[in-house]
Amino acid sequence: MGHTGGVRIVMMTAGSRGDVAPFTGLGAGLVRAGHEVTLAAHGVFEPLVAGSGVRFRPLPIDPRAELHSARGRRLNDARTGAGKLVRLASMARGAADEMTAALVDVAREGEVLLVSGSLGPLGYAIADGLSVPALGLHLQPLHPTGEFPAPVLGARSLGAVGNRLSGRVVMTSVEVLFSDAVRSLGRRHGLVTAGRFRTRRVRPVLHGYSELVVPRPRDWPAGLEVSGYWWPHETGQLSRELEDFLAAGPRPVFVGLGSATVPDPERVSREIVTALRAAKVRGIVQRGWAGLGAVGDDILTVDEVPHSLLFPRTAAVVHHAGAGTTGAVLRAGVPSVPVPVQFDAAFWASRLTALGTAPGVVPLRRLTSGALAGALHRATTDESHCVRARALADRLAAEDGVAPVLAALDRLSR
Numbered sequence: 001m002g003h004t005g006g007v008r009i010v011m012m013t014a015g016s017r018g019d020v021a022p023f024t025g026l027g028a029g030l031v032r033a034g035h036e037v038t039l040a041a042h043g044v045f046e047p048l049v050a051g052s053g054v055r056f057r058p059l060p061i062d063p064r065a066e067l068h069s070a071r072g073r074r075l076n077d078a079r080t081g082a083g084k085l086v087r088l089a090s091m092a093r094g095a096a097d098e099m100t101a102a103l104v105d106v107a108r109e110g111e112v113l114l115v116s117g118s119l120g121p122l123g124y125a126i127a128d129g130l131s132v133p134a135l136g137l138h139l140q141p142l143h144p145t146g147e148f149p150a151p152v153l154g155a156r157s158l159g160a161v162g163n164r165l166s167g168r169v170v171m172t173s174v175e176v177l178f179s180d181a182v183r184s185l186g187r188r189h190g191l192v193t194a195g196r197f198r199t200r201r202v203r204p205v206l207h208g209y210s211e212l213v214v215p216r217p218r219d220w221p222a223g224l225e226v227s228g229y230w231w232p233h234e235t236g237q238l239s240r241e242l243e244d245f246l247a248a249g250p251r252p253v254f255v256g257l258g259s260a261t262v263p264d265p266e267r268v269s270r271e272i273v274t275a276l277r278a279a280k281v282r283g284i285v286q287r288g289w290a291g292l293g294a295v296g297d298d299i300l301t302v303d304e305v306p307h308s309l310l311f312p313r314t315a316a317v318v319h320h321a322g323a324g325t326t327g328a329v330l331r332a333g334v335p336s337v338p339v340p341v342q343f344d345a346a347f348w349a350s351r352l353t354a355l356g357t358a359p360g361v362v363p364l365r366r367l368t369s370g371a372l373a374g375a376l377h378r379a380t381t382d383e384s385h386c387v388r389a390r391a392l393a394d395r396l397a398a399e400d401g402v403a404p405v406l407a408a409l410d411r412l413s414r
Contacts (some may be wrong), residue, residue, distance in 0.1 A: 006034040007413060010110030011137070012103055013041050014059065014095070015118045016259035016289075018324035020045045021232035022139060022208050023116065027054035028233045029402035035409070040106045052233040057106040059099045096122060096181040104189045107132070112412060114405075117142050117205075120174050124203060125182045129191025133412045136205030137405075139323045140344050143205070143224055144168045145217035152343050155350035164219075204412075206405055209327060212395055213351055225408070228401030229327045234306040242284070242310070245300045249282050251315040252300075253376060256286030260320040260341035262364060265291040272318075273299060274369035279376035281315060307332070316379040318372070320364075321345040326352065333393030335385035337375045339364055356388040 009030060011023050020041045027037045031053035039049055043058030100122065107113055107126045115123030117138035127134035140151045144167025146160030153166050185191040206227040207214075216226045238246075246252070255272050262268050269285070273294045276283040283299045285292050293301050307325065311317055311332030319325045321338035326348040329336045335357055338349035341364045352358035359378035362371050379385055 006036055007409060008109060008111045009035050009037045009114060009409070010106055010112070011037065011039045011114040011116070012059075012106070012119055012123050013039070013116035013137075014061075014099060015116075016322075017045065017048075018258060018322040019116060019118050019139065021048055021324055022230040022327075023114075023137070024048045024052055024054060024233040026137070026208070026230035026402060026405060028052040029230075030405070030409075033402075033406055038106060038109060040103060049233065051235050054233075057102070059102045061095050061098055096178050097184065100181045100184055101189070104129075104185070104191065112409060120178060122178045122181050125178075125185055126191065129185050129189070134203065135405075135408055135412065136203055138205055138207050139209065140347070141207060141214055141217070142167075142171065142174075143202075143217075143220060144171065146219055147217045148347070151347035155346045204408055206408060208401060209323065210330075210396055210399055210401075212392060212399075213327075213330065213355070225404055227404035228399040229331070229396065230401045230405075231308065231327075231331065232324070234308050236306060236309075238305065238309055239302075242300065242302060242305065245282075245284070246313055249298075251313065252282035252284050253279075253316045253318060253380065254284045254286070254310060254314045255292070255318040256325075257288050257290045257292065257320040257339065257341060257364075258286075258322050258325055259289045260322070260345075260364075262290045262341070265293075268364075268367060269293050271367055271369045271372060275372035275376060278369060278373035279380065281376060281380055284310070284314070316376065318376070321349040321352070323348060330355075330357065330389070330392055331396055333390040335359070335379040335389050337362060337372065337379050339367060339372075355392060357385055357392060359385060 011027055013019050013023055023039055027039050030037050038055040038057055040057045040059055042061055044062050046056045046058060049056045104126055107130055110132060113123060113127045113132055113134040114137050115134050117140060124134050144164045146164045149158050149163045150166040150170040152170055157163060158166055202221045202223045204223045206225050208227060208230040210228050211226045253276060269292045285294045285299060285301045287293060287301060287303055307328035311328055311334060314334055316334055317329045317336045318339060319329060319336060321340045322345060336352060338352050338358055339362050340346045340349045349361045353361060360375050362375050
């Protein structure tokens with residue numbers, strides 16, 4: 001298989017930056033182990049693999065443009081996790097059809113497919129149709145469990161039966177979402193798939209976060225593993241302007257909402273600036289997909305910046321609690337203030353408060369300068385958050401999330 005004992009691996013993912021970045025680091029690790037790795041993701045993310053040794057195949061759809069479209073902006077109107085899910089479903093259904101041809105093309109080059117949770121049933125159906133083995137790579141715990149509800153539906157427990165049911169409902173919804181695209185595999189691409197019932201078997205899945213953050217549910221079937229974080233491949237250095245700002249005073253607080261969009265960026269930016277000043281801290285505000293911005297001697301506005309280089313040099317991080325950013329903050333060993341916006345964010349935010357590295361949650365809908373200033377004050381002055389964050393970061397540094405994936409690939413190719 002492949003060259004020098006390595007395997008030709010195709011990794012496929014879809015979604016925002018946080019759904020892609022972890023695969024760049026995992027891919028680089030697989031390349032170092034002698035495999036040939038191609039990552040299929042939206043074309044806008046090609047710069048993320050630069051220098052990693054991972055090949056890139058662009059998929060259609062610009063997720064940022066989709067979120068800023070009239071359809072995407074309606075996500076902010078939904079007041080519940082379920083409501084957002086319904087709106088996201090209609091966006092994803094169209095996107096899945098558009099991406100299917102590109103996914104089939106790139107999959108034909110692989111001896112093993114590594115399928116992100118965001119592509120679920122479609123990636124597995126393609127693997128079945130091509131008769132190649134597939135492993136799931138999930139950045140969230142998507143399989144039903146009695147221990148917590150489906151992460152996209154929020155953090156409030158529904159009891160063991162309700163939690164498990166919510167997980168089943170979400171998994172079934174995802175199957176329905178991709179059903180048109182899966183059906184098109186036979187019609188348009190000549191792939192013979194076994195239909196939906198074959199997807200019911202438990203496939204091997206590795207989860208790219210740490211058991212220290214979300215312990216593996218005791219009621220999960222065998223084959224579902226928690227491997228540890230796959231840290232993004234990040235190169236480069238901080239800009240001169242950023243270095244000068246860091247040197248000019250005490251550690252600042254970083255504020256960024258990543259790829260989340262907000263209905264009123266100007267209002268949110270004003271509340272953030274007022275909160276930073278009320279908490280008497282300097283700030284670095286990232287524009288992100290929300291288009292935040294702030295000016296002043298004590299505040300610097302930046303674009304994309306490597307989390308692994310900047311976060312360890314901050315006093316705290318205010319973030320949208322996406323899976324990737326949550327991991328980056330924990331890795332940096334600094335306290336945080338989660339501002340969950342959508343999807344699985346409330347789940348990760350609740351993990352941060354349970355771990356004691358965040359003083360509390362400030363949901364976007366209730367974001368006022370007063371609420372944020374209070375949380376910032378606690379995050380930056382209560383030493384216990386710092387101590388817990390540093391201790392957890394030390395333990396995370398000892399984990400190797402790539403090794404379990406290599407072991408799973410080894411089992412597949414026997």
